[in-house]
Amino acid sequence: MTTLHDTLPFTSGLFFQYMLICIAVVFGVKYVLKGKLPYKYVLAFLTLVYISLLFTKPFHLIGLILYLYIASLLLRKFYKNDNLVLPILVLSVPIFLMKSLSVIPATDEATLLLTAKNIVQIAGLSYLVFKVISFYIDERRSKGVISLIDFFNYTAFVPTLLIGPLDRFKRFNTNVQNGYDNINKKMIGKGWNNLILGLLYKFIIAEAIRRYVLVNLVDDGTLIYHLSYMYTYLLYLFFDFAGYSLLAMSFGNFLGIDVPYNFDKPFLAVNPKEFWKKWHKTLGDWLNDYFFKPIFKYLTTKKYKTSITRQNIALMLTFTLMGFWNGFELHYIVSGMLFGLYSVIHNYYVYKCKRTKKDVVFGDMNSKMVRIISIFIMFNAVAFAIYIFSGKLF
Amino acid sequence: MGMIKKIARNTLIYFLLILGYVYLYAINIDAVLNPSKEQEVKSKIDFVYQQF
Numbered sequence: 001m002t003t004l005h006d007t008l009p010f011t012s013g014l015f016f017q018y019m020l021i022c023i024a025v026v027f028g029v030k031y032v033l034k035g036k037l038p039y040k041y042v043l044a045f046l047t048l049v050y051i052s053l054l055f056t057k058p059f060h061l062i063g064l065i066l067y068l069y070i071a072s073l074l075l076r077k078f079y080k081n082d083n084l085v086l087p088i089l090v091l092s093v094p095i096f097l098m099k100s101l102s103v104i105p106a107t108d109e110a111t112l113l114l115t116a117k118n119i120v121q122i123a124g125l126s127y128l129v130f131k132v133i134s135f136y137i138d139e140r141r142s143k144g145v146i147s148l149i150d151f152f153n154y155t156a157f158v159p160t161l162l163i164g165p166l167d168r169f170k171r172f173n174t175n176v177q178n179g180y181d182n183i184n185k186k187m188i189g190k191g192w193n194n195l196i197l198g199l200l201y202k203f204i205i206a207e208a209i210r211r212y213v214l215v216n217l218v219d220d221g222t223l224i225y226h227l228s229y230m231y232t233y234l235l236y237l238f239f240d241f242a243g244y245s246l247l248a249m250s251f252g253n254f255l256g257i258d259v260p261y262n263f264d265k266p267f268l269a270v271n272p273k274e275f276w277k278k279w280h281k282t283l284g285d286w287l288n289d290y291f292f293k294p295i296f297k298y299l300t301t302k303k304y305k306t307s308i309t310r311q312n313i314a315l316m317l318t319f320t321l322m323g324f325w326n327g328f329e330l331h332y333i334v335s336g337m338l339f340g341l342y343s344v345i346h347n348y349y350v351y352k353c354k355r356t357k358k359d360v361v362f363g364d365m366n367s368k369m370v371r372i373i374s375i376f377i378m379f380n381a382v383a384f385a386i387y388i389f390s391g392k393l394f
Numbered sequence: 395m396g397m398i399k400k401i402a403r404n405t406l407i408y409f410l411l412i413l414g415y416v417y418l419y420a421i422n423i424d425a426v427l428n429p430s431k432e433q434e435v436k437s438k439i440d441f442v443y444q445q446f
Contacts, residue, residue, distance in 0.1 A: 200407055204414030211418070 007054035008123055009162045010202070010247050018054060019159070022046045023254045030180040039179030043255070044149050047156050060122045061156070064094055068132040069151050076140050084294060087136055094120060095129050095325070103328045124162045126325060128155050130286055135169040137290055150176070159251040163244065165262040166282035175257045182256035191253030194246045202243025209236045230387040237386060238266065241280070266382075270374035272343040275382060283322075292318045308351045315347060316340040326389070335389035342381055 007014045025046060029037050051058045068091060075087045097120040104113065132155060139146060146169075154172050175182055214232050219225055245262035252259035266279035276284030296314040304310055316337070323336020352360045362370045387393065417423055 196407055196411060200411045200414070204411060204418065207418055208414065211424075 006056055008056065009158060010244055014054065018050060019251050019254075022158075023251075026180075026183065026255055030183055035180045039256070040149055040153055040176050043153050043157075043176065047153065047158055050158050051156065055123075057122055060119060061124075064122055064125065064128065065152060065155055067094070068129065068155065069148055072132055072136045072151075073145070075136060084137060087140075088133055088290075091133050091136060092129055094122075094125055098122075098125055099324070099328050127160075127162070127164050127166060130166055130283075131155055131169075133290060134166070134286060139169060157252070157257065159248040159255070159257075160259060163241075164280075164282055165245055165248060165260050166286050167257075167260060171260070172257065178256070180256065182258070183254075187253050187256065187258065190258075191250045194250035194253060198243045198246030198250055200243070201239045201246060206236055206239035206243055209239065226387075226392070229390075229392055230383050233390050233392070234383045234386045237390075238263070238279075267379050268375055269378050269382075270371055271346045271378060272339070272381075273346065275378060279382075287318050287322060291321060308348065311347055312344045315343045319343060329391065331388055331391040331394055334394075335385050338385045338388060342385070 319340030
């Protein structure tokens with residue numbers, strides 16, 4: 001049973017009640033108090049109420065936010081080098097600790113280890129650190145001190161706290177500065193549409209798939225079983241995660257924040273590049289901006305081999321890193337590398353097509369047919385990579 | 395999106411939402427169909443959010 005201090009976003013009725021109170025407060029301040037209380041203080045207060053009363057480890061989360069704020073503040077002030085490796089490592093310390101401690105088996109005797117695990121395992125930690133890395137990289141050259149309130153609102157914004165969508169500081173802060181003006185008919189309409197679709201995806205379709213298909217599959221070790229699990233798990237994951245993201249967008253909209261979208265018909269993607277623009281888009285963009293591009297730039301400055309080789313190395317490293325981020329377990333790492341391999345194959349295919357000025361795989365085939373075949377290949381490739389990710393195979 | 399398409403889409407979404415709510419939550423259809431079956435209280439799947 002969910003209790004106070006155990007209410008993660010969108011996991012219980014209590015959370016929805018809290019969100020409704022937040023919306024009522026924000027609307028009340030806007031329409032009854034005529035916006036006399038500054039929006040960002042109201043938002044910070046409501047976030048603090050959630051963390052203090054409902055979040056699993058309030059002091060741990062506050063401590064983490066303070067660490068990241070002070071670290072990014074000091075880095076902005078004293079670190080003037082263009083090399084981003086050190087700042088990223090400093091800001092990523094909590095992730096490294098959490099991921100490495102999670103793979104060490106703890107026994108009852110290892111109380112120190114258990115204490116360490118308890119300290120660093122904070123729900124939403126990865127996303128929080130990712131947000132701060134993008135904050136640091138984007139804002140490191142900007143003038144002035146970014147206030148703790150603005151930083152707190154951005155990092156701990158409740159609807160996106162646990163698993164995104166990953167917002168950017170500049171975009172988020174523009175919404176916060178617009179304050180109550182952002183709570184208008186258009187935004188509320190958008191929020192309502194996202195809410196209805198999110199509820200349908202997460203609590204009806206994903207739940208029905210889980211309850212009536214996924215948990216009833218009998219593992220008899222046959223290929224049919226593994227294929228059934230693979231496709232069902234993919235659909236379950238999509239509807240659950242996309243539903244979650246829509247709900248996060250929806251409550252963001254109701255509070256005046258235009259949270260970016262995360263999923264957009266991903267199973268119609270024709271290649272890996274398009275897939276990452278449609279599936280968990282904010283993470284795909286984040287990896288592209290803060291890992292792929294800097295790695296590629298670094299390899300270019302070192303004049304390392306040809307452009308296509310540099311791109312492929314950067315792609316493999318980026319997706320392998322994504323695998324490690326998911327967890328240090330083998331299935332996460334292999335799944336990440338597999339996604340990297342898909343991207344490398346596609347990248348090489350595009351390169352070859354450009355060089356030879358013809359489609360080296362499909363030749364003169366009808367473009368509609370090419371599209372259908374591409375969607376089919378991509379869907380199955382994704383299903384296999386997600387199947388590996390699920391940990392069912394090893 | 396055309397008006398008719400929008401209305402059709404919304405009708406479908408609301409219909410599925412209400413039907414799903416009634417079927418999955420309002421009446422426990424499993425308990426009605428299989429009264430002797432032990433009801434599952436927890437997912438058997440390793441929930442994907444564990445990684446976060």
